[in-house]
Amino acid sequence: MAYIAVDLGGTNIRAARCDGEGRIAARAHRPTRPEEGVEAVIARIAEAIREVWPADEPVVAIGVGAPGPLDPETGVVLAAPNLGWENVPLAERLRTLFGVPCVVGNDANLAALGEWAYGAGRGHRHLVYLTISTGIGGGVITHGVLLEGARGLGAELGHIVVEAREGPRCGCGQTGCLEAMASGRAIARMAREAWARGEPVPWPDPAAVTAADVAAAAAHGDPVAEAIMDQAAFYLGVGIASFWHIFNPTLVILGGGVMRAGDWFLEKIQAYARARAMTPDYITPIVRTALGEDVGLLGALAYARMRGAAEAPISS
Amino acid sequence: MAYIAVDLGGTNIRAARCDGEGRIAARAHRPTRPEEGVEAVIARIAEAIREVWPADEPVVAIGVGAPGPLDPETGVVLAAPNLGWENVPLAERLRTLFGVPCVVGNDANLAALGEWAYGAGRGHRHLVYLTISTGIGGGVITHGVLLEGARGLGAELGHIVVEAREGPRCGCGQTGCLEAMASGRAIARMAREAWARGEPVPWPDPAAVTAADVAAAAAHGDPVAEAIMDQAAFYLGVGIASFWHIFNPTLVILGGGVMRAGDWFLEKIQAYARARAMTPDYITPIVRTALGEDVGLLGALAYARMRGAAEAPISS
Numbered sequence: 001m002a003y004i005a006v007d008l009g010g011t012n013i014r015a016a017r018c019d020g021e022g023r024i025a026a027r028a029h030r031p032t033r034p035e036e037g038v039e040a041v042i043a044r045i046a047e048a049i050r051e052v053w054p055a056d057e058p059v060v061a062i063g064v065g066a067p068g069p070l071d072p073e074t075g076v077v078l079a080a081p082n083l084g085w086e087n088v089p090l091a092e093r094l095r096t097l098f099g100v101p102c103v104v105g106n107d108a109n110l111a112a113l114g115e116w117a118y119g120a121g122r123g124h125r126h127l128v129y130l131t132i133s134t135g136i137g138g139g140v141i142t143h144g145v146l147l148e149g150a151r152g153l154g155a156e157l158g159h160i161v162v163e164a165r166e167g168p169r170c171g172c173g174q175t176g177c178l179e180a181m182a183s184g185r186a187i188a189r190m191a192r193e194a195w196a197r198g199e200p201v202p203w204p205d206p207a208a209v210t211a212a213d214v215a216a217a218a219a220h221g222d223p224v225a226e227a228i229m230d231q232a233a234f235y236l237g238v239g240i241a242s243f244w245h246i247f248n249p250t251l252v253i254l255g256g257g258v259m260r261a262g263d264w265f266l267e268k269i270q271a272y273a274r275a276r277a278m279t280p281d282y283i284t285p286i287v288r289t290a291l292g293e294d295v296g297l298l299g300a301l302a303y304a305r306m307r308g309a310a311e312a313p314i315s316s
Numbered sequence: 317m318a319y320i321a322v323d324l325g326g327t328n329i330r331a332a333r334c335d336g337e338g339r340i341a342a343r344a345h346r347p348t349r350p351e352e353g354v355e356a357v358i359a360r361i362a363e364a365i366r367e368v369w370p371a372d373e374p375v376v377a378i379g380v381g382a383p384g385p386l387d388p389e390t391g392v393v394l395a396a397p398n399l400g401w402e403n404v405p406l407a408e409r410l411r412t413l414f415g416v417p418c419v420v421g422n423d424a425n426l427a428a429l430g431e432w433a434y435g436a437g438r439g440h441r442h443l444v445y446l447t448i449s450t451g452i453g454g455g456v457i458t459h460g461v462l463l464e465g466a467r468g469l470g471a472e473l474g475h476i477v478v479e480a481r482e483g484p485r486c487g488c489g490q491t492g493c494l495e496a497m498a499s500g501r502a503i504a505r506m507a508r509e510a511w512a513r514g515e516p517v518p519w520p521d522p523a524a525v526t527a528a529d530v531a532a533a534a535a536h537g538d539p540v541a542e543a544i545m546d547q548a549a550f551y552l553g554v555g556i557a558s559f560w561h562i563f564n565p566t567l568v569i570l571g572g573g574v575m576r577a578g579d580w581f582l583e584k585i586q587a588y589a590r591a592r593a594m595t596p597d598y599i600t601p602i603v604r605t606a607l608g609e610d611v612g613l614l615g616a617l618a619y620a621r622m623r624g625a626a627e628a629p630i631s632s
Contacts, residue, residue, distance in 0.1 A: 069595070069597070078597075125466065126465055126466040126470075140562075142458060142461070142463055142465070142470075143461050143463070143464075145458070145459050145461060147458055147459070147563070148459075148564070149442055149458070149563055149564020149565065150441065150442040150564050150565060150566045151564055151597060152564070153561075153564040153597060153598060154442075154458075154561075154562060154563050154564035155562065156561040156562065156594065157561075157562065159558070159561040159594055160476060160558040160561065160562065161478055161554050161555075161557065161558050161592065162477055162478065162480045163479065163480055163481065164478045164479055164550070164551065164554045165479065166482070172594040173594065174557070174592050174594065234480070235480065238477050238480045239477075241477065241490070242475070242476040242477050245469075245470075245472040245473075245475040245476065246456075246470060246471065246472065246473065246476065246562065247463070247465055247470050248464070248465020248466050248467055248468070248469040248470035249465065249466060250466045276477065276490050278472065278475055278488040278489065278490065279385070281385070281394075281467060281469055282469060
């Protein structure tokens with residue numbers, strides 16, 4: 001009995017054949033190329049799935065992690081800015097193509113589920129997952145339940161407001177969201193602002209600076225870059241303390257490209273979070289994702305097992 | 317088959333005999349008088365329970381709502397500033413006295429449960445409850461589960477940070493918590509600050525002003541009081557929008573003394589929350605508590621039914 005897991009991102013499509021224990025038996029990749037339109041992307045997803053489809057065993061279900069917002073009940077991607085998609089019935093399309101159950105969930109929620117089932121979160125009934133990347137996504141397991149919310153739009157942990165009056169505008173339209181203060185995009189913005197203020201920045205082309213550039217300069221002791229990374233770590237710590245108070249979890253897991261900054265950055269986040277805990281009882285370990293690049297695939301697998309297995313497997 | 321519900325507050329002890337449908341058959345009150353010490357308060361709780369104890373039917377369980385933090389697993393009140401209690405094994409004490417199962421839960425969590433079982437939240441699998449009183453307490457039902465967290469310390473919705481850098485200090489030790497910006501205590505503080513700045517305040521003794529005084533003056537058009545209530549409504553709206561993004565609920569319920577301000581205050585909160593929603597999909601009704609003064613008792617009843625019923629009923 002096999003599962004097919006798909007991790008659909010703005011740049012890459014990954015597909016894998018897995019067993020229920022999280023072992024990956026085959027992998028396939030395709031570029032997403034969203035600019036070629038919805039049909040071309042669905043065709044490439046289908047190609048990748050065919051490449052890993054088992055020759056001699058039934059497939060229980062296909063699980064797909066996709067950028068939100070989407071409706072996990074119906075598997076319709078409602079709006080995905082990175083893909084340029086609107087109201088694409090992805091689960092139904094794949095179900096029709098492959099004749100097996102298909103479920104589609106929010107990628108950050110599924111990453112939390114993947115870490116819970118196969119990664120750093122095993123054995124925890126209460127955990128918070130944050131992916132700190134271009135934006136900030138979230139996933140929550142509370143009382144052993146994946147928090148998706150009434151319409152599957154929950155756990156948008158990057159969109160809690162931490163600077164209500166004076167914070168910069170967020171991509172979502174609010175001001176002062178955690179994402180606007182501490183994401184990769186926010187780190188790059190702070191670097192451009194420092195340059196515009198005439199601060200001595202170490203980047204040859206400050207208008208094109210990335211969060212990775214800022215993290216690298218901070219690691220080499222550049223004071224402007226250090227101050228920017230410290231600011232991001234402060235807001236991540238403040239946000240994590242709020243999540244401690246809301247969810248009282250036993251673990252916080254951090255993933256995403258920004259966390260590739262060295263351990264000094266993780267340690268700053270830990271220190272700022274601990275300083276904001278109401279009481280020491282709330283403090284938990286704050287660790288890195290254990291699944292790395294495979295977190296999306298294994299999350300999609302865990303989601304297919306959780307939801308897809310309820311429907312009867314169809315051999316094909 | 318009867319249940320005993322107890323609502324233990326800093327000022328009053330309420331007890332009631334109830335059936336499982338939320339009907340209250342008998343009530344008793346006692347003053348709490350925490351200054352007389354733990355044993356005196358427990359004795360008055362026991363008196364109130366005896367007064368409503370049924371003559372001719374078995375009691376399934378006793379449910380108690382108490383100020384936190386407490387451990388719902390063991391029913392130990394860990395620390396309750398309003399009561400001056402530390403590590404009081406309340407559930408065990410009442411179990412020994414009455415020979416029936418007893419469960420103790422956080423009062424704000426139980427209020428959410430009460431509204432869900434018997435009040436404004438019936439039929440909702442996802443709801444957020446806020447009590448805006450001297451402080452701000454919270455309760456959450458998500459996917460039909462009461463969110464208590466790993467150690468029962470969750471749903472502290474008043475202690476998410478909304479003004480991380482410049483916010484005033486909160487009673488919990490952090491700065492810029494929702495409670496520090498919008499609770500009854502915060503409203504009174506803003507009134508004293510307005511007076512200290514020399515603004516023309518309408519209160520004869522501005523050093524002793526209460527949130528109720530500020531709300532009354534705002535209702536009569538006093539501009540200083542209006543600005544203060546507007547500020548509180550703004551932060552409540554910002555907080556509710558964050559809870560929409562985190563929980564994607566279908567309803568938000570507001571209780572507590574500060575909500576006795578007129579409908580104009582509720583409408584301000586609604587408008588600020590809606591303005592901060594990422595997309596219209598997140599917007600839900602924001603309503604007042606339906607159970608009023610009985611929310612604590614009916615929450616304790618719902619909690620006794622949820623947890624206490626798992627243990628065998630003992631006639632007594």
